[in-house]
Amino acid sequence: MTDATTTFADAAPGRSTAGTPATLEAEAVSAWFGDHKVLDRVSLTMPAREVTALIGPSGCGKSTFLRILNRMHELIAAASLAGRVLLDGQDIYDRGRRITQARRQIGMVFQKPNPFPAMSLYDNVVAGLKLNGIKATRSGKDDLVEECLTRAGLWKEVKDRLRQPGGALSGGQQQRLCIARSLAVRPRVLLMDEPCSALDPTSTRRIEETIAELSGEVTIVIVTHNMQQAARVSDNCAFFLAEQGTPGVIVEHGPTDAMFHSPQDPRTSDYVNGRFG
Ligand SMILES: Nc1ncnc2c1ncn2[C@@H]1O[C@H](COP(=O)(O)OP(=O)(O)OP(=O)(O)O)[C@@H](O)[C@H]1O
Numbered sequence: 164m165t166d167a168t169t170t171f172a173d174a175a176p177g178r179s180t181a182g183t184p185a186t187l188e189a190e191a192v193s194a195w196f197g198d199h200k201v202l203d204r205v206s207l208t209m210p211a212r213e214v215t216a217l218i219g220p221s222g223c224g225k226s227t228f229l230r231i232l233n234r235m236h237e238l239i240a241a242a243s244l245a246g247r248v249l250l251d252g253q254d255i256y257d258r259g260r261r262i263t264q265a266r267r268q269i270g271m272v273f274q275k276p277n278p279f280p281a282m283s284l285y286d287n288v289v290a291g292l293k294l295n296g297i298k299a300t301r302s303g304k305d306d307l308v309e310e311c312l313t314r315a316g317l318w319k320e321v322k323d324r325l326r327q328p329g330g331a332l333s334g335g336q337q338q339r340l341c342i343a344r345s346l347a348v349r350p351r352v353l354l355m356d357e358p359c360s361a362l363d364p365t366s367t368r369r370i371e372e373t374i375a376e377l378s379g380e381v382t383i384v385i386v387t388h389n390m391q392q393a394a395r396v397s398d399n400c401a402f403f404l405a406e407q408g409t410p411g412v413i414v415e416h417g418p419t420d421a422m423f424h425s426p427q428d429p430r431t432s433d434y435v436n437g438r439f440g
Contacts, residue, residue: 182349184211185251192246203410216393219403220440224411233269270350276337280330315343316373335366355385
């Protein structure tokens, strides 16, 4: 069965790998914008069912690395890359694999909440089904909307106004709606690029709670500038650095607790303790 004729049942957990958290492995990933090399042979394992935080100063290549993890980098004109990205051992860049397949399995939540503002909350959640060619009955969609809004921590707040437009929600609610929309196609990995940087502290706390609730159900990779947030939400951390115009590399990675309390590299210690960046 091809993507184009997938049914909602096929996308449900237990029927296929859909929704089963996967390990993501970057192997010697390098990236360029034109002649400008911005990442140099970055390797990192992001374990299934865990939260991995990517930290480091501005411009060291964290967002570029994240975009490479779900094949968004190649959409940028003049962008190129080398290396491999393995999703449970299968290279998402293999010639035979479609870009839409990688995107469906590896979802993305952006810095600025980007719901479809005029579309209802209900339709926002199920929007990805059509785009991915997933068929669902009306009751299947109803169940999916409730499930995904619940998992994203938004159901109780919006269950009585599912026909209101996405743009009518607060920024924090919009971000949780975007998380629900990502979850609806049952990704195996969820990438989050500074998902709280446009939000107030209360909304930030709600997103962090949502991340905690989702961890274990989906592999999460999050870029954050907020060291307290990295310490609160992640199991593992990778510290990126691009020194004096050189391409970004990972200086150190490992369990978050060790990265914050017993880092091996003095540059990691300086960064996590706020001495630069
Ligand atoms: N679309 C683009 N075209 C050209 N260069 C780019 C593009 N996007 C990023 N870059 C360059 O790639 C390098 C890495 O940028 P990237 O956004 O990945 O870093 P970052 O660590 O995520 O930064 P920040 O924390 O500020 O978001 C920077 O030198 C940046 O200027």
